Amino acid sequence: MAYAVVGALYVAAVLYMCVLALDPNLSEGAAHRLWGFGSPGSHWSIAVILAIPLVLVGLRRLAGRPSFTSQPLLVIAAMAGSVLVLGMSAYWRCHGDQAAFFAPLAWTLALFLGNVETFDEGVCAVMPVALEIARLLALVTTLTAALAAGLQLFRSQVDRIAIWRARSLTVVVGIDDDTVSIVRAILSSCDPAGTVAILTDDLDSPAARRARELGARLRGVNLAEPAEWARLTLWKRLDRLYLMSADPVDNLRRFNAVDATVGGDGVHRRIPLTVRIDDPWQAEVWRRSFLARAERCWVADAVGKYEVTAAKLVRHMASRPQTGLTGVRAAPTVVLCGLYPLTYAMVSELAQLEREQRLYGKPHVVAPASVVIFAEHADSFINDHITRQQRVAPSDSMLTVIAHDAEPNVEAITRYLTGKDEASYAFVLSDPALETQGTRLASRFPRVRVYLASAAATSLIDISVVGDLYTYPIDMELDEAAPQDAWERAAELIHEHYSAGTSRDRPTTRPWKDLDPFIRQSNRRQLVNALWMVEAFGGHTWNSLEYPGPPRALPVDFTELDPLGQLEILGFDKDTVERMVRIEHEDWRAYYEDAGWRYAEIRDDDRRRHDRLLPWDELIARDPEFAVAAVKSLASTLLCLRNLGYRSVPKQPGGSGWRQYRRRGQVTAERLDHPWTWRTDSGEIMHAAPGDWSVIDDAGQQRSVAAEVFEATHRQVGPRRYERCGTVLARRVNRRELVHTLEGDVTAAPGDWILQGAQGEQWPVRDAQFRAGYGGPVDSDAAEQDGWAGLQRPDH
Incomplete structure (x- = not known):
């Protein structure tokens, strides 16, 4: 709002100067009313008008927006337009015997070369303020255009300098048409003080040019030789890493090269790592197996266009209008048509939503009651799905998935819907080639919600042309409100589960969206540290997908056990638990102290003082009950992870035996x-x-x-x-x-x-x-x- 007001003020001031230049007699009376503003020779009038663009730049920076657009032509055009309006107004009455329009135009254009036409007699003998402003703006425009041309010519060197000067770097390795949307999401959520650097072997590709227009910096490297670019000095300032090749094998090769550099530098902080793996089942296996590395340097997640698209579709179909009446309308049965990669991603995402809602039922979200796989050989797919889901979570939290073994064409779907309540079904067509069938289906059944993959769609929006038909693209466009990765998503749910039974007005128990970013990151840190400790010290692995059969059911009196007893059931003895809670406390203390917090007997969040910022042994000596609370917190975190589908299992006997x-x-x-x-x-x-x-x-x-x-x-x-x-x-x-x-x-x-x-x-x-x-x-x-x-x- 302030930006628009200041912009309107600039336009009004320029037009006011033009009016005074066109009618010098008017300036005498107006100058007295406005304290001489706009009168000839008024220095403060010139200063005010030239200062307004600087105020606009400052407001953009305060709002977290870039000071200038990525296209300097817009800035140059705005300044040139101001020069033309002011110059023409100042010279309009001074053409004498020359052409009435072209003479003022020629004199105005000469301002860009530093030439000013002056006159010794008549009304033009006094230089209006409009001409002085136009002269200064013309010189600035000329210099800006020359600078922009130079920057465009040497943009690669400019990007290198920007990367070299950056205090922290988010590095994206590889860029193509699919991952430009990821770069847009990264730029919208990253720290304004940081820099997004893209390593690519084609600086002139359309995807690279779009990424630069969005505000990213490009660095040309030979991606085929990871060992060479992994030795760049930029890795010392790495804040987050994205490996975005469409080939997951290339991504893993590149990670190995970067890991040898970053991991070998003794880095103790946890650097978020995101690897592109489009196949949804491969992505889940890799996400879990990476935790088995037990390396604290990285916090890894996988991202792919099918998982990202599935998450957007599920959020859309599970959201309900925020009217304060939740559960008014029954969740529909979701019918997934065909065995496509998006089908695999959708059924996994729906199963995860079911587990999440059981842990913490988000307001205005209703999970689908069941899922139908409408495809030939659907039974075989469901058997695989059940096998996978049994290995990650308790069977009583599994979503019902039903097979309908038939080709999903319009006639077969019509027979399927006969006698059923159409409004309770949502069909997902995952192949853009089914566009005609999607339209026909929406026309026949206007109350059936139809989601149709479309190569022409750019986003999923609440607008339908036919019936209840929504088109969507299969891409990697992340929602602004979506969690950054799987671990932030889990951290949010665990926080809400814990805080729901407490007063929500304390700094640490507010709703996730209202939490201070520092507290939010502390929740994420706690979860990631628990994942690491279980692998490093607990003798367990999170990759339960490699183990057959469902998890062992918890005893009926599990919730009545003390935290140590619960952790023993989960597979951790007393010595291991004591070691893990000690490590967690020291990790929490280091996180707070690195942020400037210090110990004080009385906690004061405003002054960054905390009464528990003491070494573990000293704290327990003062407050023995804190050890009990720490064990309870660990048990709660691990149990929540188990319910969310992250189940730890004992590592294989013999470890790496043949x-x-x-x-x-x-x-x-x-x-x-x-x-x-x-x-x-x-x-x-x-x-x-x-x-x-x-x-x-x-x-x-x-x-x-x-x-x-x-x-x-x-x-x-x-x-x-x-x-x-x-x-x-x-x-x-x-x-x-x-x-x-x-x-x-x-x-x-x-x-x-x-x-x-x-x-x-x-x-x-x-x-x-x-x-x-x-x-x-x-x-x-x-x-x-x-x-x-x-x-x-x-x-x-």
Whole structure:
């Protein structure tokens, strides 16, 4: 509002100067009424008008907006327009015998070159203030245009300087059309004092240009050589990292290079890390398996266009008008049409919403009562979904998912809706190719809510053209109100669950949106620290997806147990609990002291004084009851995480011990008599010797196998077709490891498997490739521990 008022004041002042220039006689009376404002030679009049744009710049900075737009042409055009209006007004009466319009225009344009036409007689002998202002603005316009041209010519160097000067950096590695929206969301939520730096190998790509227009800084690097750009000095000021390649393998390779630099510098703070993994089920597995690294340097999350889109759709369909009457209308049954990647993301998001609402029922949110998968072979998909959900959360919190095995066309949906209450159903069509069917469906059933993926849509808004039809894009455009990552989302729910039963007027118990950012970050810190402590000291892992069967049910009297008893049921003995609460307190104390808080006997939030900012032993000596409260807080956090689907399980006995697995499947193979090379999934170049076999599996992946190894592990079943036979030793990787293979060194990432053949040779494989090519552990106990028993592979 203030910005608009000051802008209007500037326009009014300029027009006032123009009027005085056109009618000098008017200035005499007006000058007396306005204390000489606008009279010839009035220095303060010039100063006021030139100061107004500076005030506009200041207001933009106070509002957190950039001082200038990313297109300087708008600024130059505004100044040039002011010069033309003021100059033409000042010269309009001075053309004499010359052309009435073109002479004033020529004299005004000459102002941009520093030339001022003056006159010795008549009304034009006195220079109006409008001309003096126009002369100054013209010079500034010329200089600004030259500076803008120079900046445009050397914009890469300017960006490098800006990155070098930045106190903190949010670094985005890789940019394309899909991730421009992520950059927009980052810029809207990041610290105004920070800088968003994008590392790209194409500074002139359309996506890179749009990111620069949004306000990001670009740095040209060779993304194919992570080891080179990972040595840049900018990593010392890293505040947040985004790895945004469409290929998740590239992202993990790049992370390994950055981690070697950042993690090796002894960094103790937790740096948020976001990795793009579009496949929703792969993203969830990676999100959980990364926690097993037990490294405090990173707080990792995965983001993908299907998960982001699913979250927006679920928020839209679960939100109810804030009329103060919650639950007035029953939540609809959501029907997901087709087995598309968005279907996988939607059913996982809906299951998560069900768990969240059980933990803390958000006002004006009603979770769908059930989900229907309307697709051929839907039963197989639901079996996989149930298996996954049983491994992450108690079965009594699972969302009901029903299969309807049919092709989701308009006629089949019409038969399905016959005799049903249309208003209680919401259909989600995930393929933009179904646009015609979506329109037909909305026309036939105007009370059925239809969500239709559209390549032409730019956002999901509450406007429908036909019936109750909403179009949406499948993209990575984050909602402004959405949590930054999965851990902030969990921290918000745990805070609301705890605070709902307390007075909401205290600084630490206010609703999440009203919390001071410092307190909000402290809640996030507590959750992340709990995740790390369970992995590092509790002997547990959060990656319950690798363990078969549902979680063990809690005793019926669980809520009546004391916190130590509850934690024992969850798998943590007394010594481990005491160690974890001590570490949590010291981490909390360091967080507060780093923010300038100090100890005082009486707490005073306004002066940043706290009565518990003491070392653990000293605090417990003064207040023994605090230890009980600390154990209760830990138990509450871990139980909330369990209810939200983050269930910790004991790590496998023997840790990284080898187990024996059967080989299975067929390959196409050919023995080559010359040296050749091939590339692994993670990008390493392998060297095969003459006589090695070129092996291509049914997934199209090529690799080499030494002659003596191939002959011992394959049996010919047809021309160039061989059956894999025998067994290998294998173990799961918890941390990245360098494996010395016969063809060269390969890095195994967390979640991969390292295999060992009969002759001691070793090589790594991805989890999906391992499960496809090996039939499970030879011993049944290992099968149960490794999660093979009863496992069904996803259709996708």
